[in-house]
Amino acid sequence: MKRIIVYVLLILCSTAAVSLAASLDVFPVDHDFYPYYPSLFKWEKSSALFTEPETCAGCHEKQYAEWNGSVHSMALRDPIYQGELNKAVKAVGHEIGRQCEGCHSAAAMMGGELKKPGLSGLSPMALAGVSCDVCHSVSGTTHTRTPARVPENGSLVLNPGYDGKDGAQLVKRGPLKPSADCGGGFHECKESPLHEQADLCAGCHQVFHYEKHFPIEATYNEWKEGPYAQKGIHCQDCHMVDTETFLRSADSFKKPERSEYRHYFSGVNYLLTYLSAQSATIAGDKEQAARAMKQYDMAVKRLQSAAGLEIIPIYRDGQLQELKVKVSNLRAGHNLPTSLSNIRQMWLEITAKDQNGKVVMSSGTIGKDGSLTSEVRIFNSDGMGSDFHFSAHPWEITAFSRHETIPPRGFKEVYYGVGALKGVKSLTVDVRLRYRSADQKIAEALLAAVPEGLDLAKEYGLTSIPPLPVVEMVSKQLKVPLTTHTK
Ligand code: HEC
């Protein structure tokens, strides 16, 4: 009898231990609920399949012309993405490919079309990346059921239609109350308030580590915790409008008129839109090259309107001690920079000259090999692997060792000490906030890793990787006396 009690107790204890271990799992994954894990997309399957953008273009010419040439339209073909995807699959296996492919080409990932990195033999639907039908089939989100309980890794439900009486019936979801002829006989329409909200974008604009669920890119969370969310200005209000309307949304918190929405999804990726224009030019498609260059111009303008700069001299006992530089996030609805903050580079270049024009202080200049010196004041982040060493790869980054981005409507201050300067009466200080898509070496490594069949010379005219272009976001000059007393 006693023995039996001991056994029962032992069994009870061991099951308790098991359930305790299970409850300690910080990020439980429901694999039945998420069949494409590590991608969290869900597909409500029926005989209604996804439709490629060229078909939508037949009736929605304007939206197509705006989307075509956007970074969304390039999401799968992007050579920098293909280089990194190739590295990821080599390092971890095709499992992880699904995570990437979900966001970069959801319909093709779920359809099982994407078997390896590269573009050869893919359908127009796959090549279209973040296409019309990916967004306009979104019927809901699973943001509160994800392993991290916030939007991550494609936590969207896609439903392109249903099994109708006479076969597949397409349904497209959008912001409008359907008109009588909505869909022109091709699709039904469904009014979807989700399409006017940041939550539509959230699932894809939060990239989490595929296993540890660490937020590597968290643009939506940055937005949600900031003033634009509180005032009801969503991603669409700054990214689905032209430049002037974006400036108004950002400055006045006024929502655009319904007629002002556009399908540009303009961000900052001037490098990719430039490459895309090159590719169209090589293919002899002047119209497409013009569309891509329009995207390029919008990206540069967005960068040049995002930030503010101020130079503030600090004196102690009448003597110039320090130069304080204040960098403000004026118009980004999230941190500046956001998302790929571990890859993007935004830094201060400062030069101070004496009254004779001699440089007495400088920081943040680019070396001949394209590198920035280690003392540069830079606003971005450094990824760190589980071994606590630096990493730039999304399958390795499980923490940040440094994260210095500027919150929406916030600022950061940087101090430059001024040493003893003999014979100097005043300084002319020149400060520039500069931006480039990536560190030169990282860009070279990614482009060197593009999968077989993607010929950078043939497609983009790239026979070698030139120095990455730098955008000057904002600059300020100030003449600063070395002492406060005038003799
Ligand atoms: C949750 C959705 C999501 C997942 C998962 C995802 N990405 Fe992305 N990826 C994005 C978004 C959004 C951007 C654009 C961010 C930006 O431009 O700042 C992006 C940008 C990139 C870029 C930069 C492209 C450029 O031209 O600068 C690379 C490279 C990239 N992703 C590779 C990958 C790889 C490899 C994986 C899988 C390990 C992956 N991504 C998984 C959403 C995702």
Ligand code: HEC
């Ligand atoms: C990244 C997601 C996304 C993609 C890709 C996308 N759309 Fe939209 N679309 C939206 C959102 C969000 C709205 C609502 C914007 C608003 O509030 O008016 C919208 C609105 C629309 C509307 C309603 C009228 C209008 O223009 O506001 C139509 C029609 C439409 N989209 C068609 C298309 C077509 C065709 C494509 C492909 C060429 C496309 N969309 C690609 C997200 C997307």
Ligand code: HEC
């Ligand atoms: C045969 C023509 C035709 C085709 C093809 C077509 N549409 Fe439409 N669609 C319409 C018409 C007509 C409307 C009514 C509104 C309008 O005139 O823009 C409409 C409206 C819409 C709306 C707005 C619905 C709302 O409630 O806000 C969306 C979104 C949309 N279509 C997406 C798409 C997508 C995505 C495709 C491709 C998969 C597509 N359409 C293909 C004719 C078409």
Ligand code: HEC
């Ligand atoms: C108030 C206007 C505003 C709102 C709202 C806004 N953005 Fe932005 N966004 C900007 C500006 C300005 C930039 C350029 C500066 C930067 O990169 O942060 C930008 C840049 C971006 C980039 C490019 C980042 C890179 O380095 O490649 C992405 C991606 C992006 N936004 C997505 C979003 C998403 C998703 C939302 C909603 C959750 C959103 N934005 C809300 C203004 C806005």
Ligand code: HEC
């Ligand atoms: C299905 C996933 C998906 C959805 C939904 C989505 N995006 Fe994106 N978005 C991406 C990916 C992937 C990229 C980057 C592609 C690349 O760089 O190769 C991107 C890029 C962008 C960029 C360009 C960033 C740059 O650096 O120039 C902007 C802006 C943007 N998205 C805004 C939005 C907005 C606004 C919404 C919601 C209306 C949205 N996205 C919805 C996947 C998505």
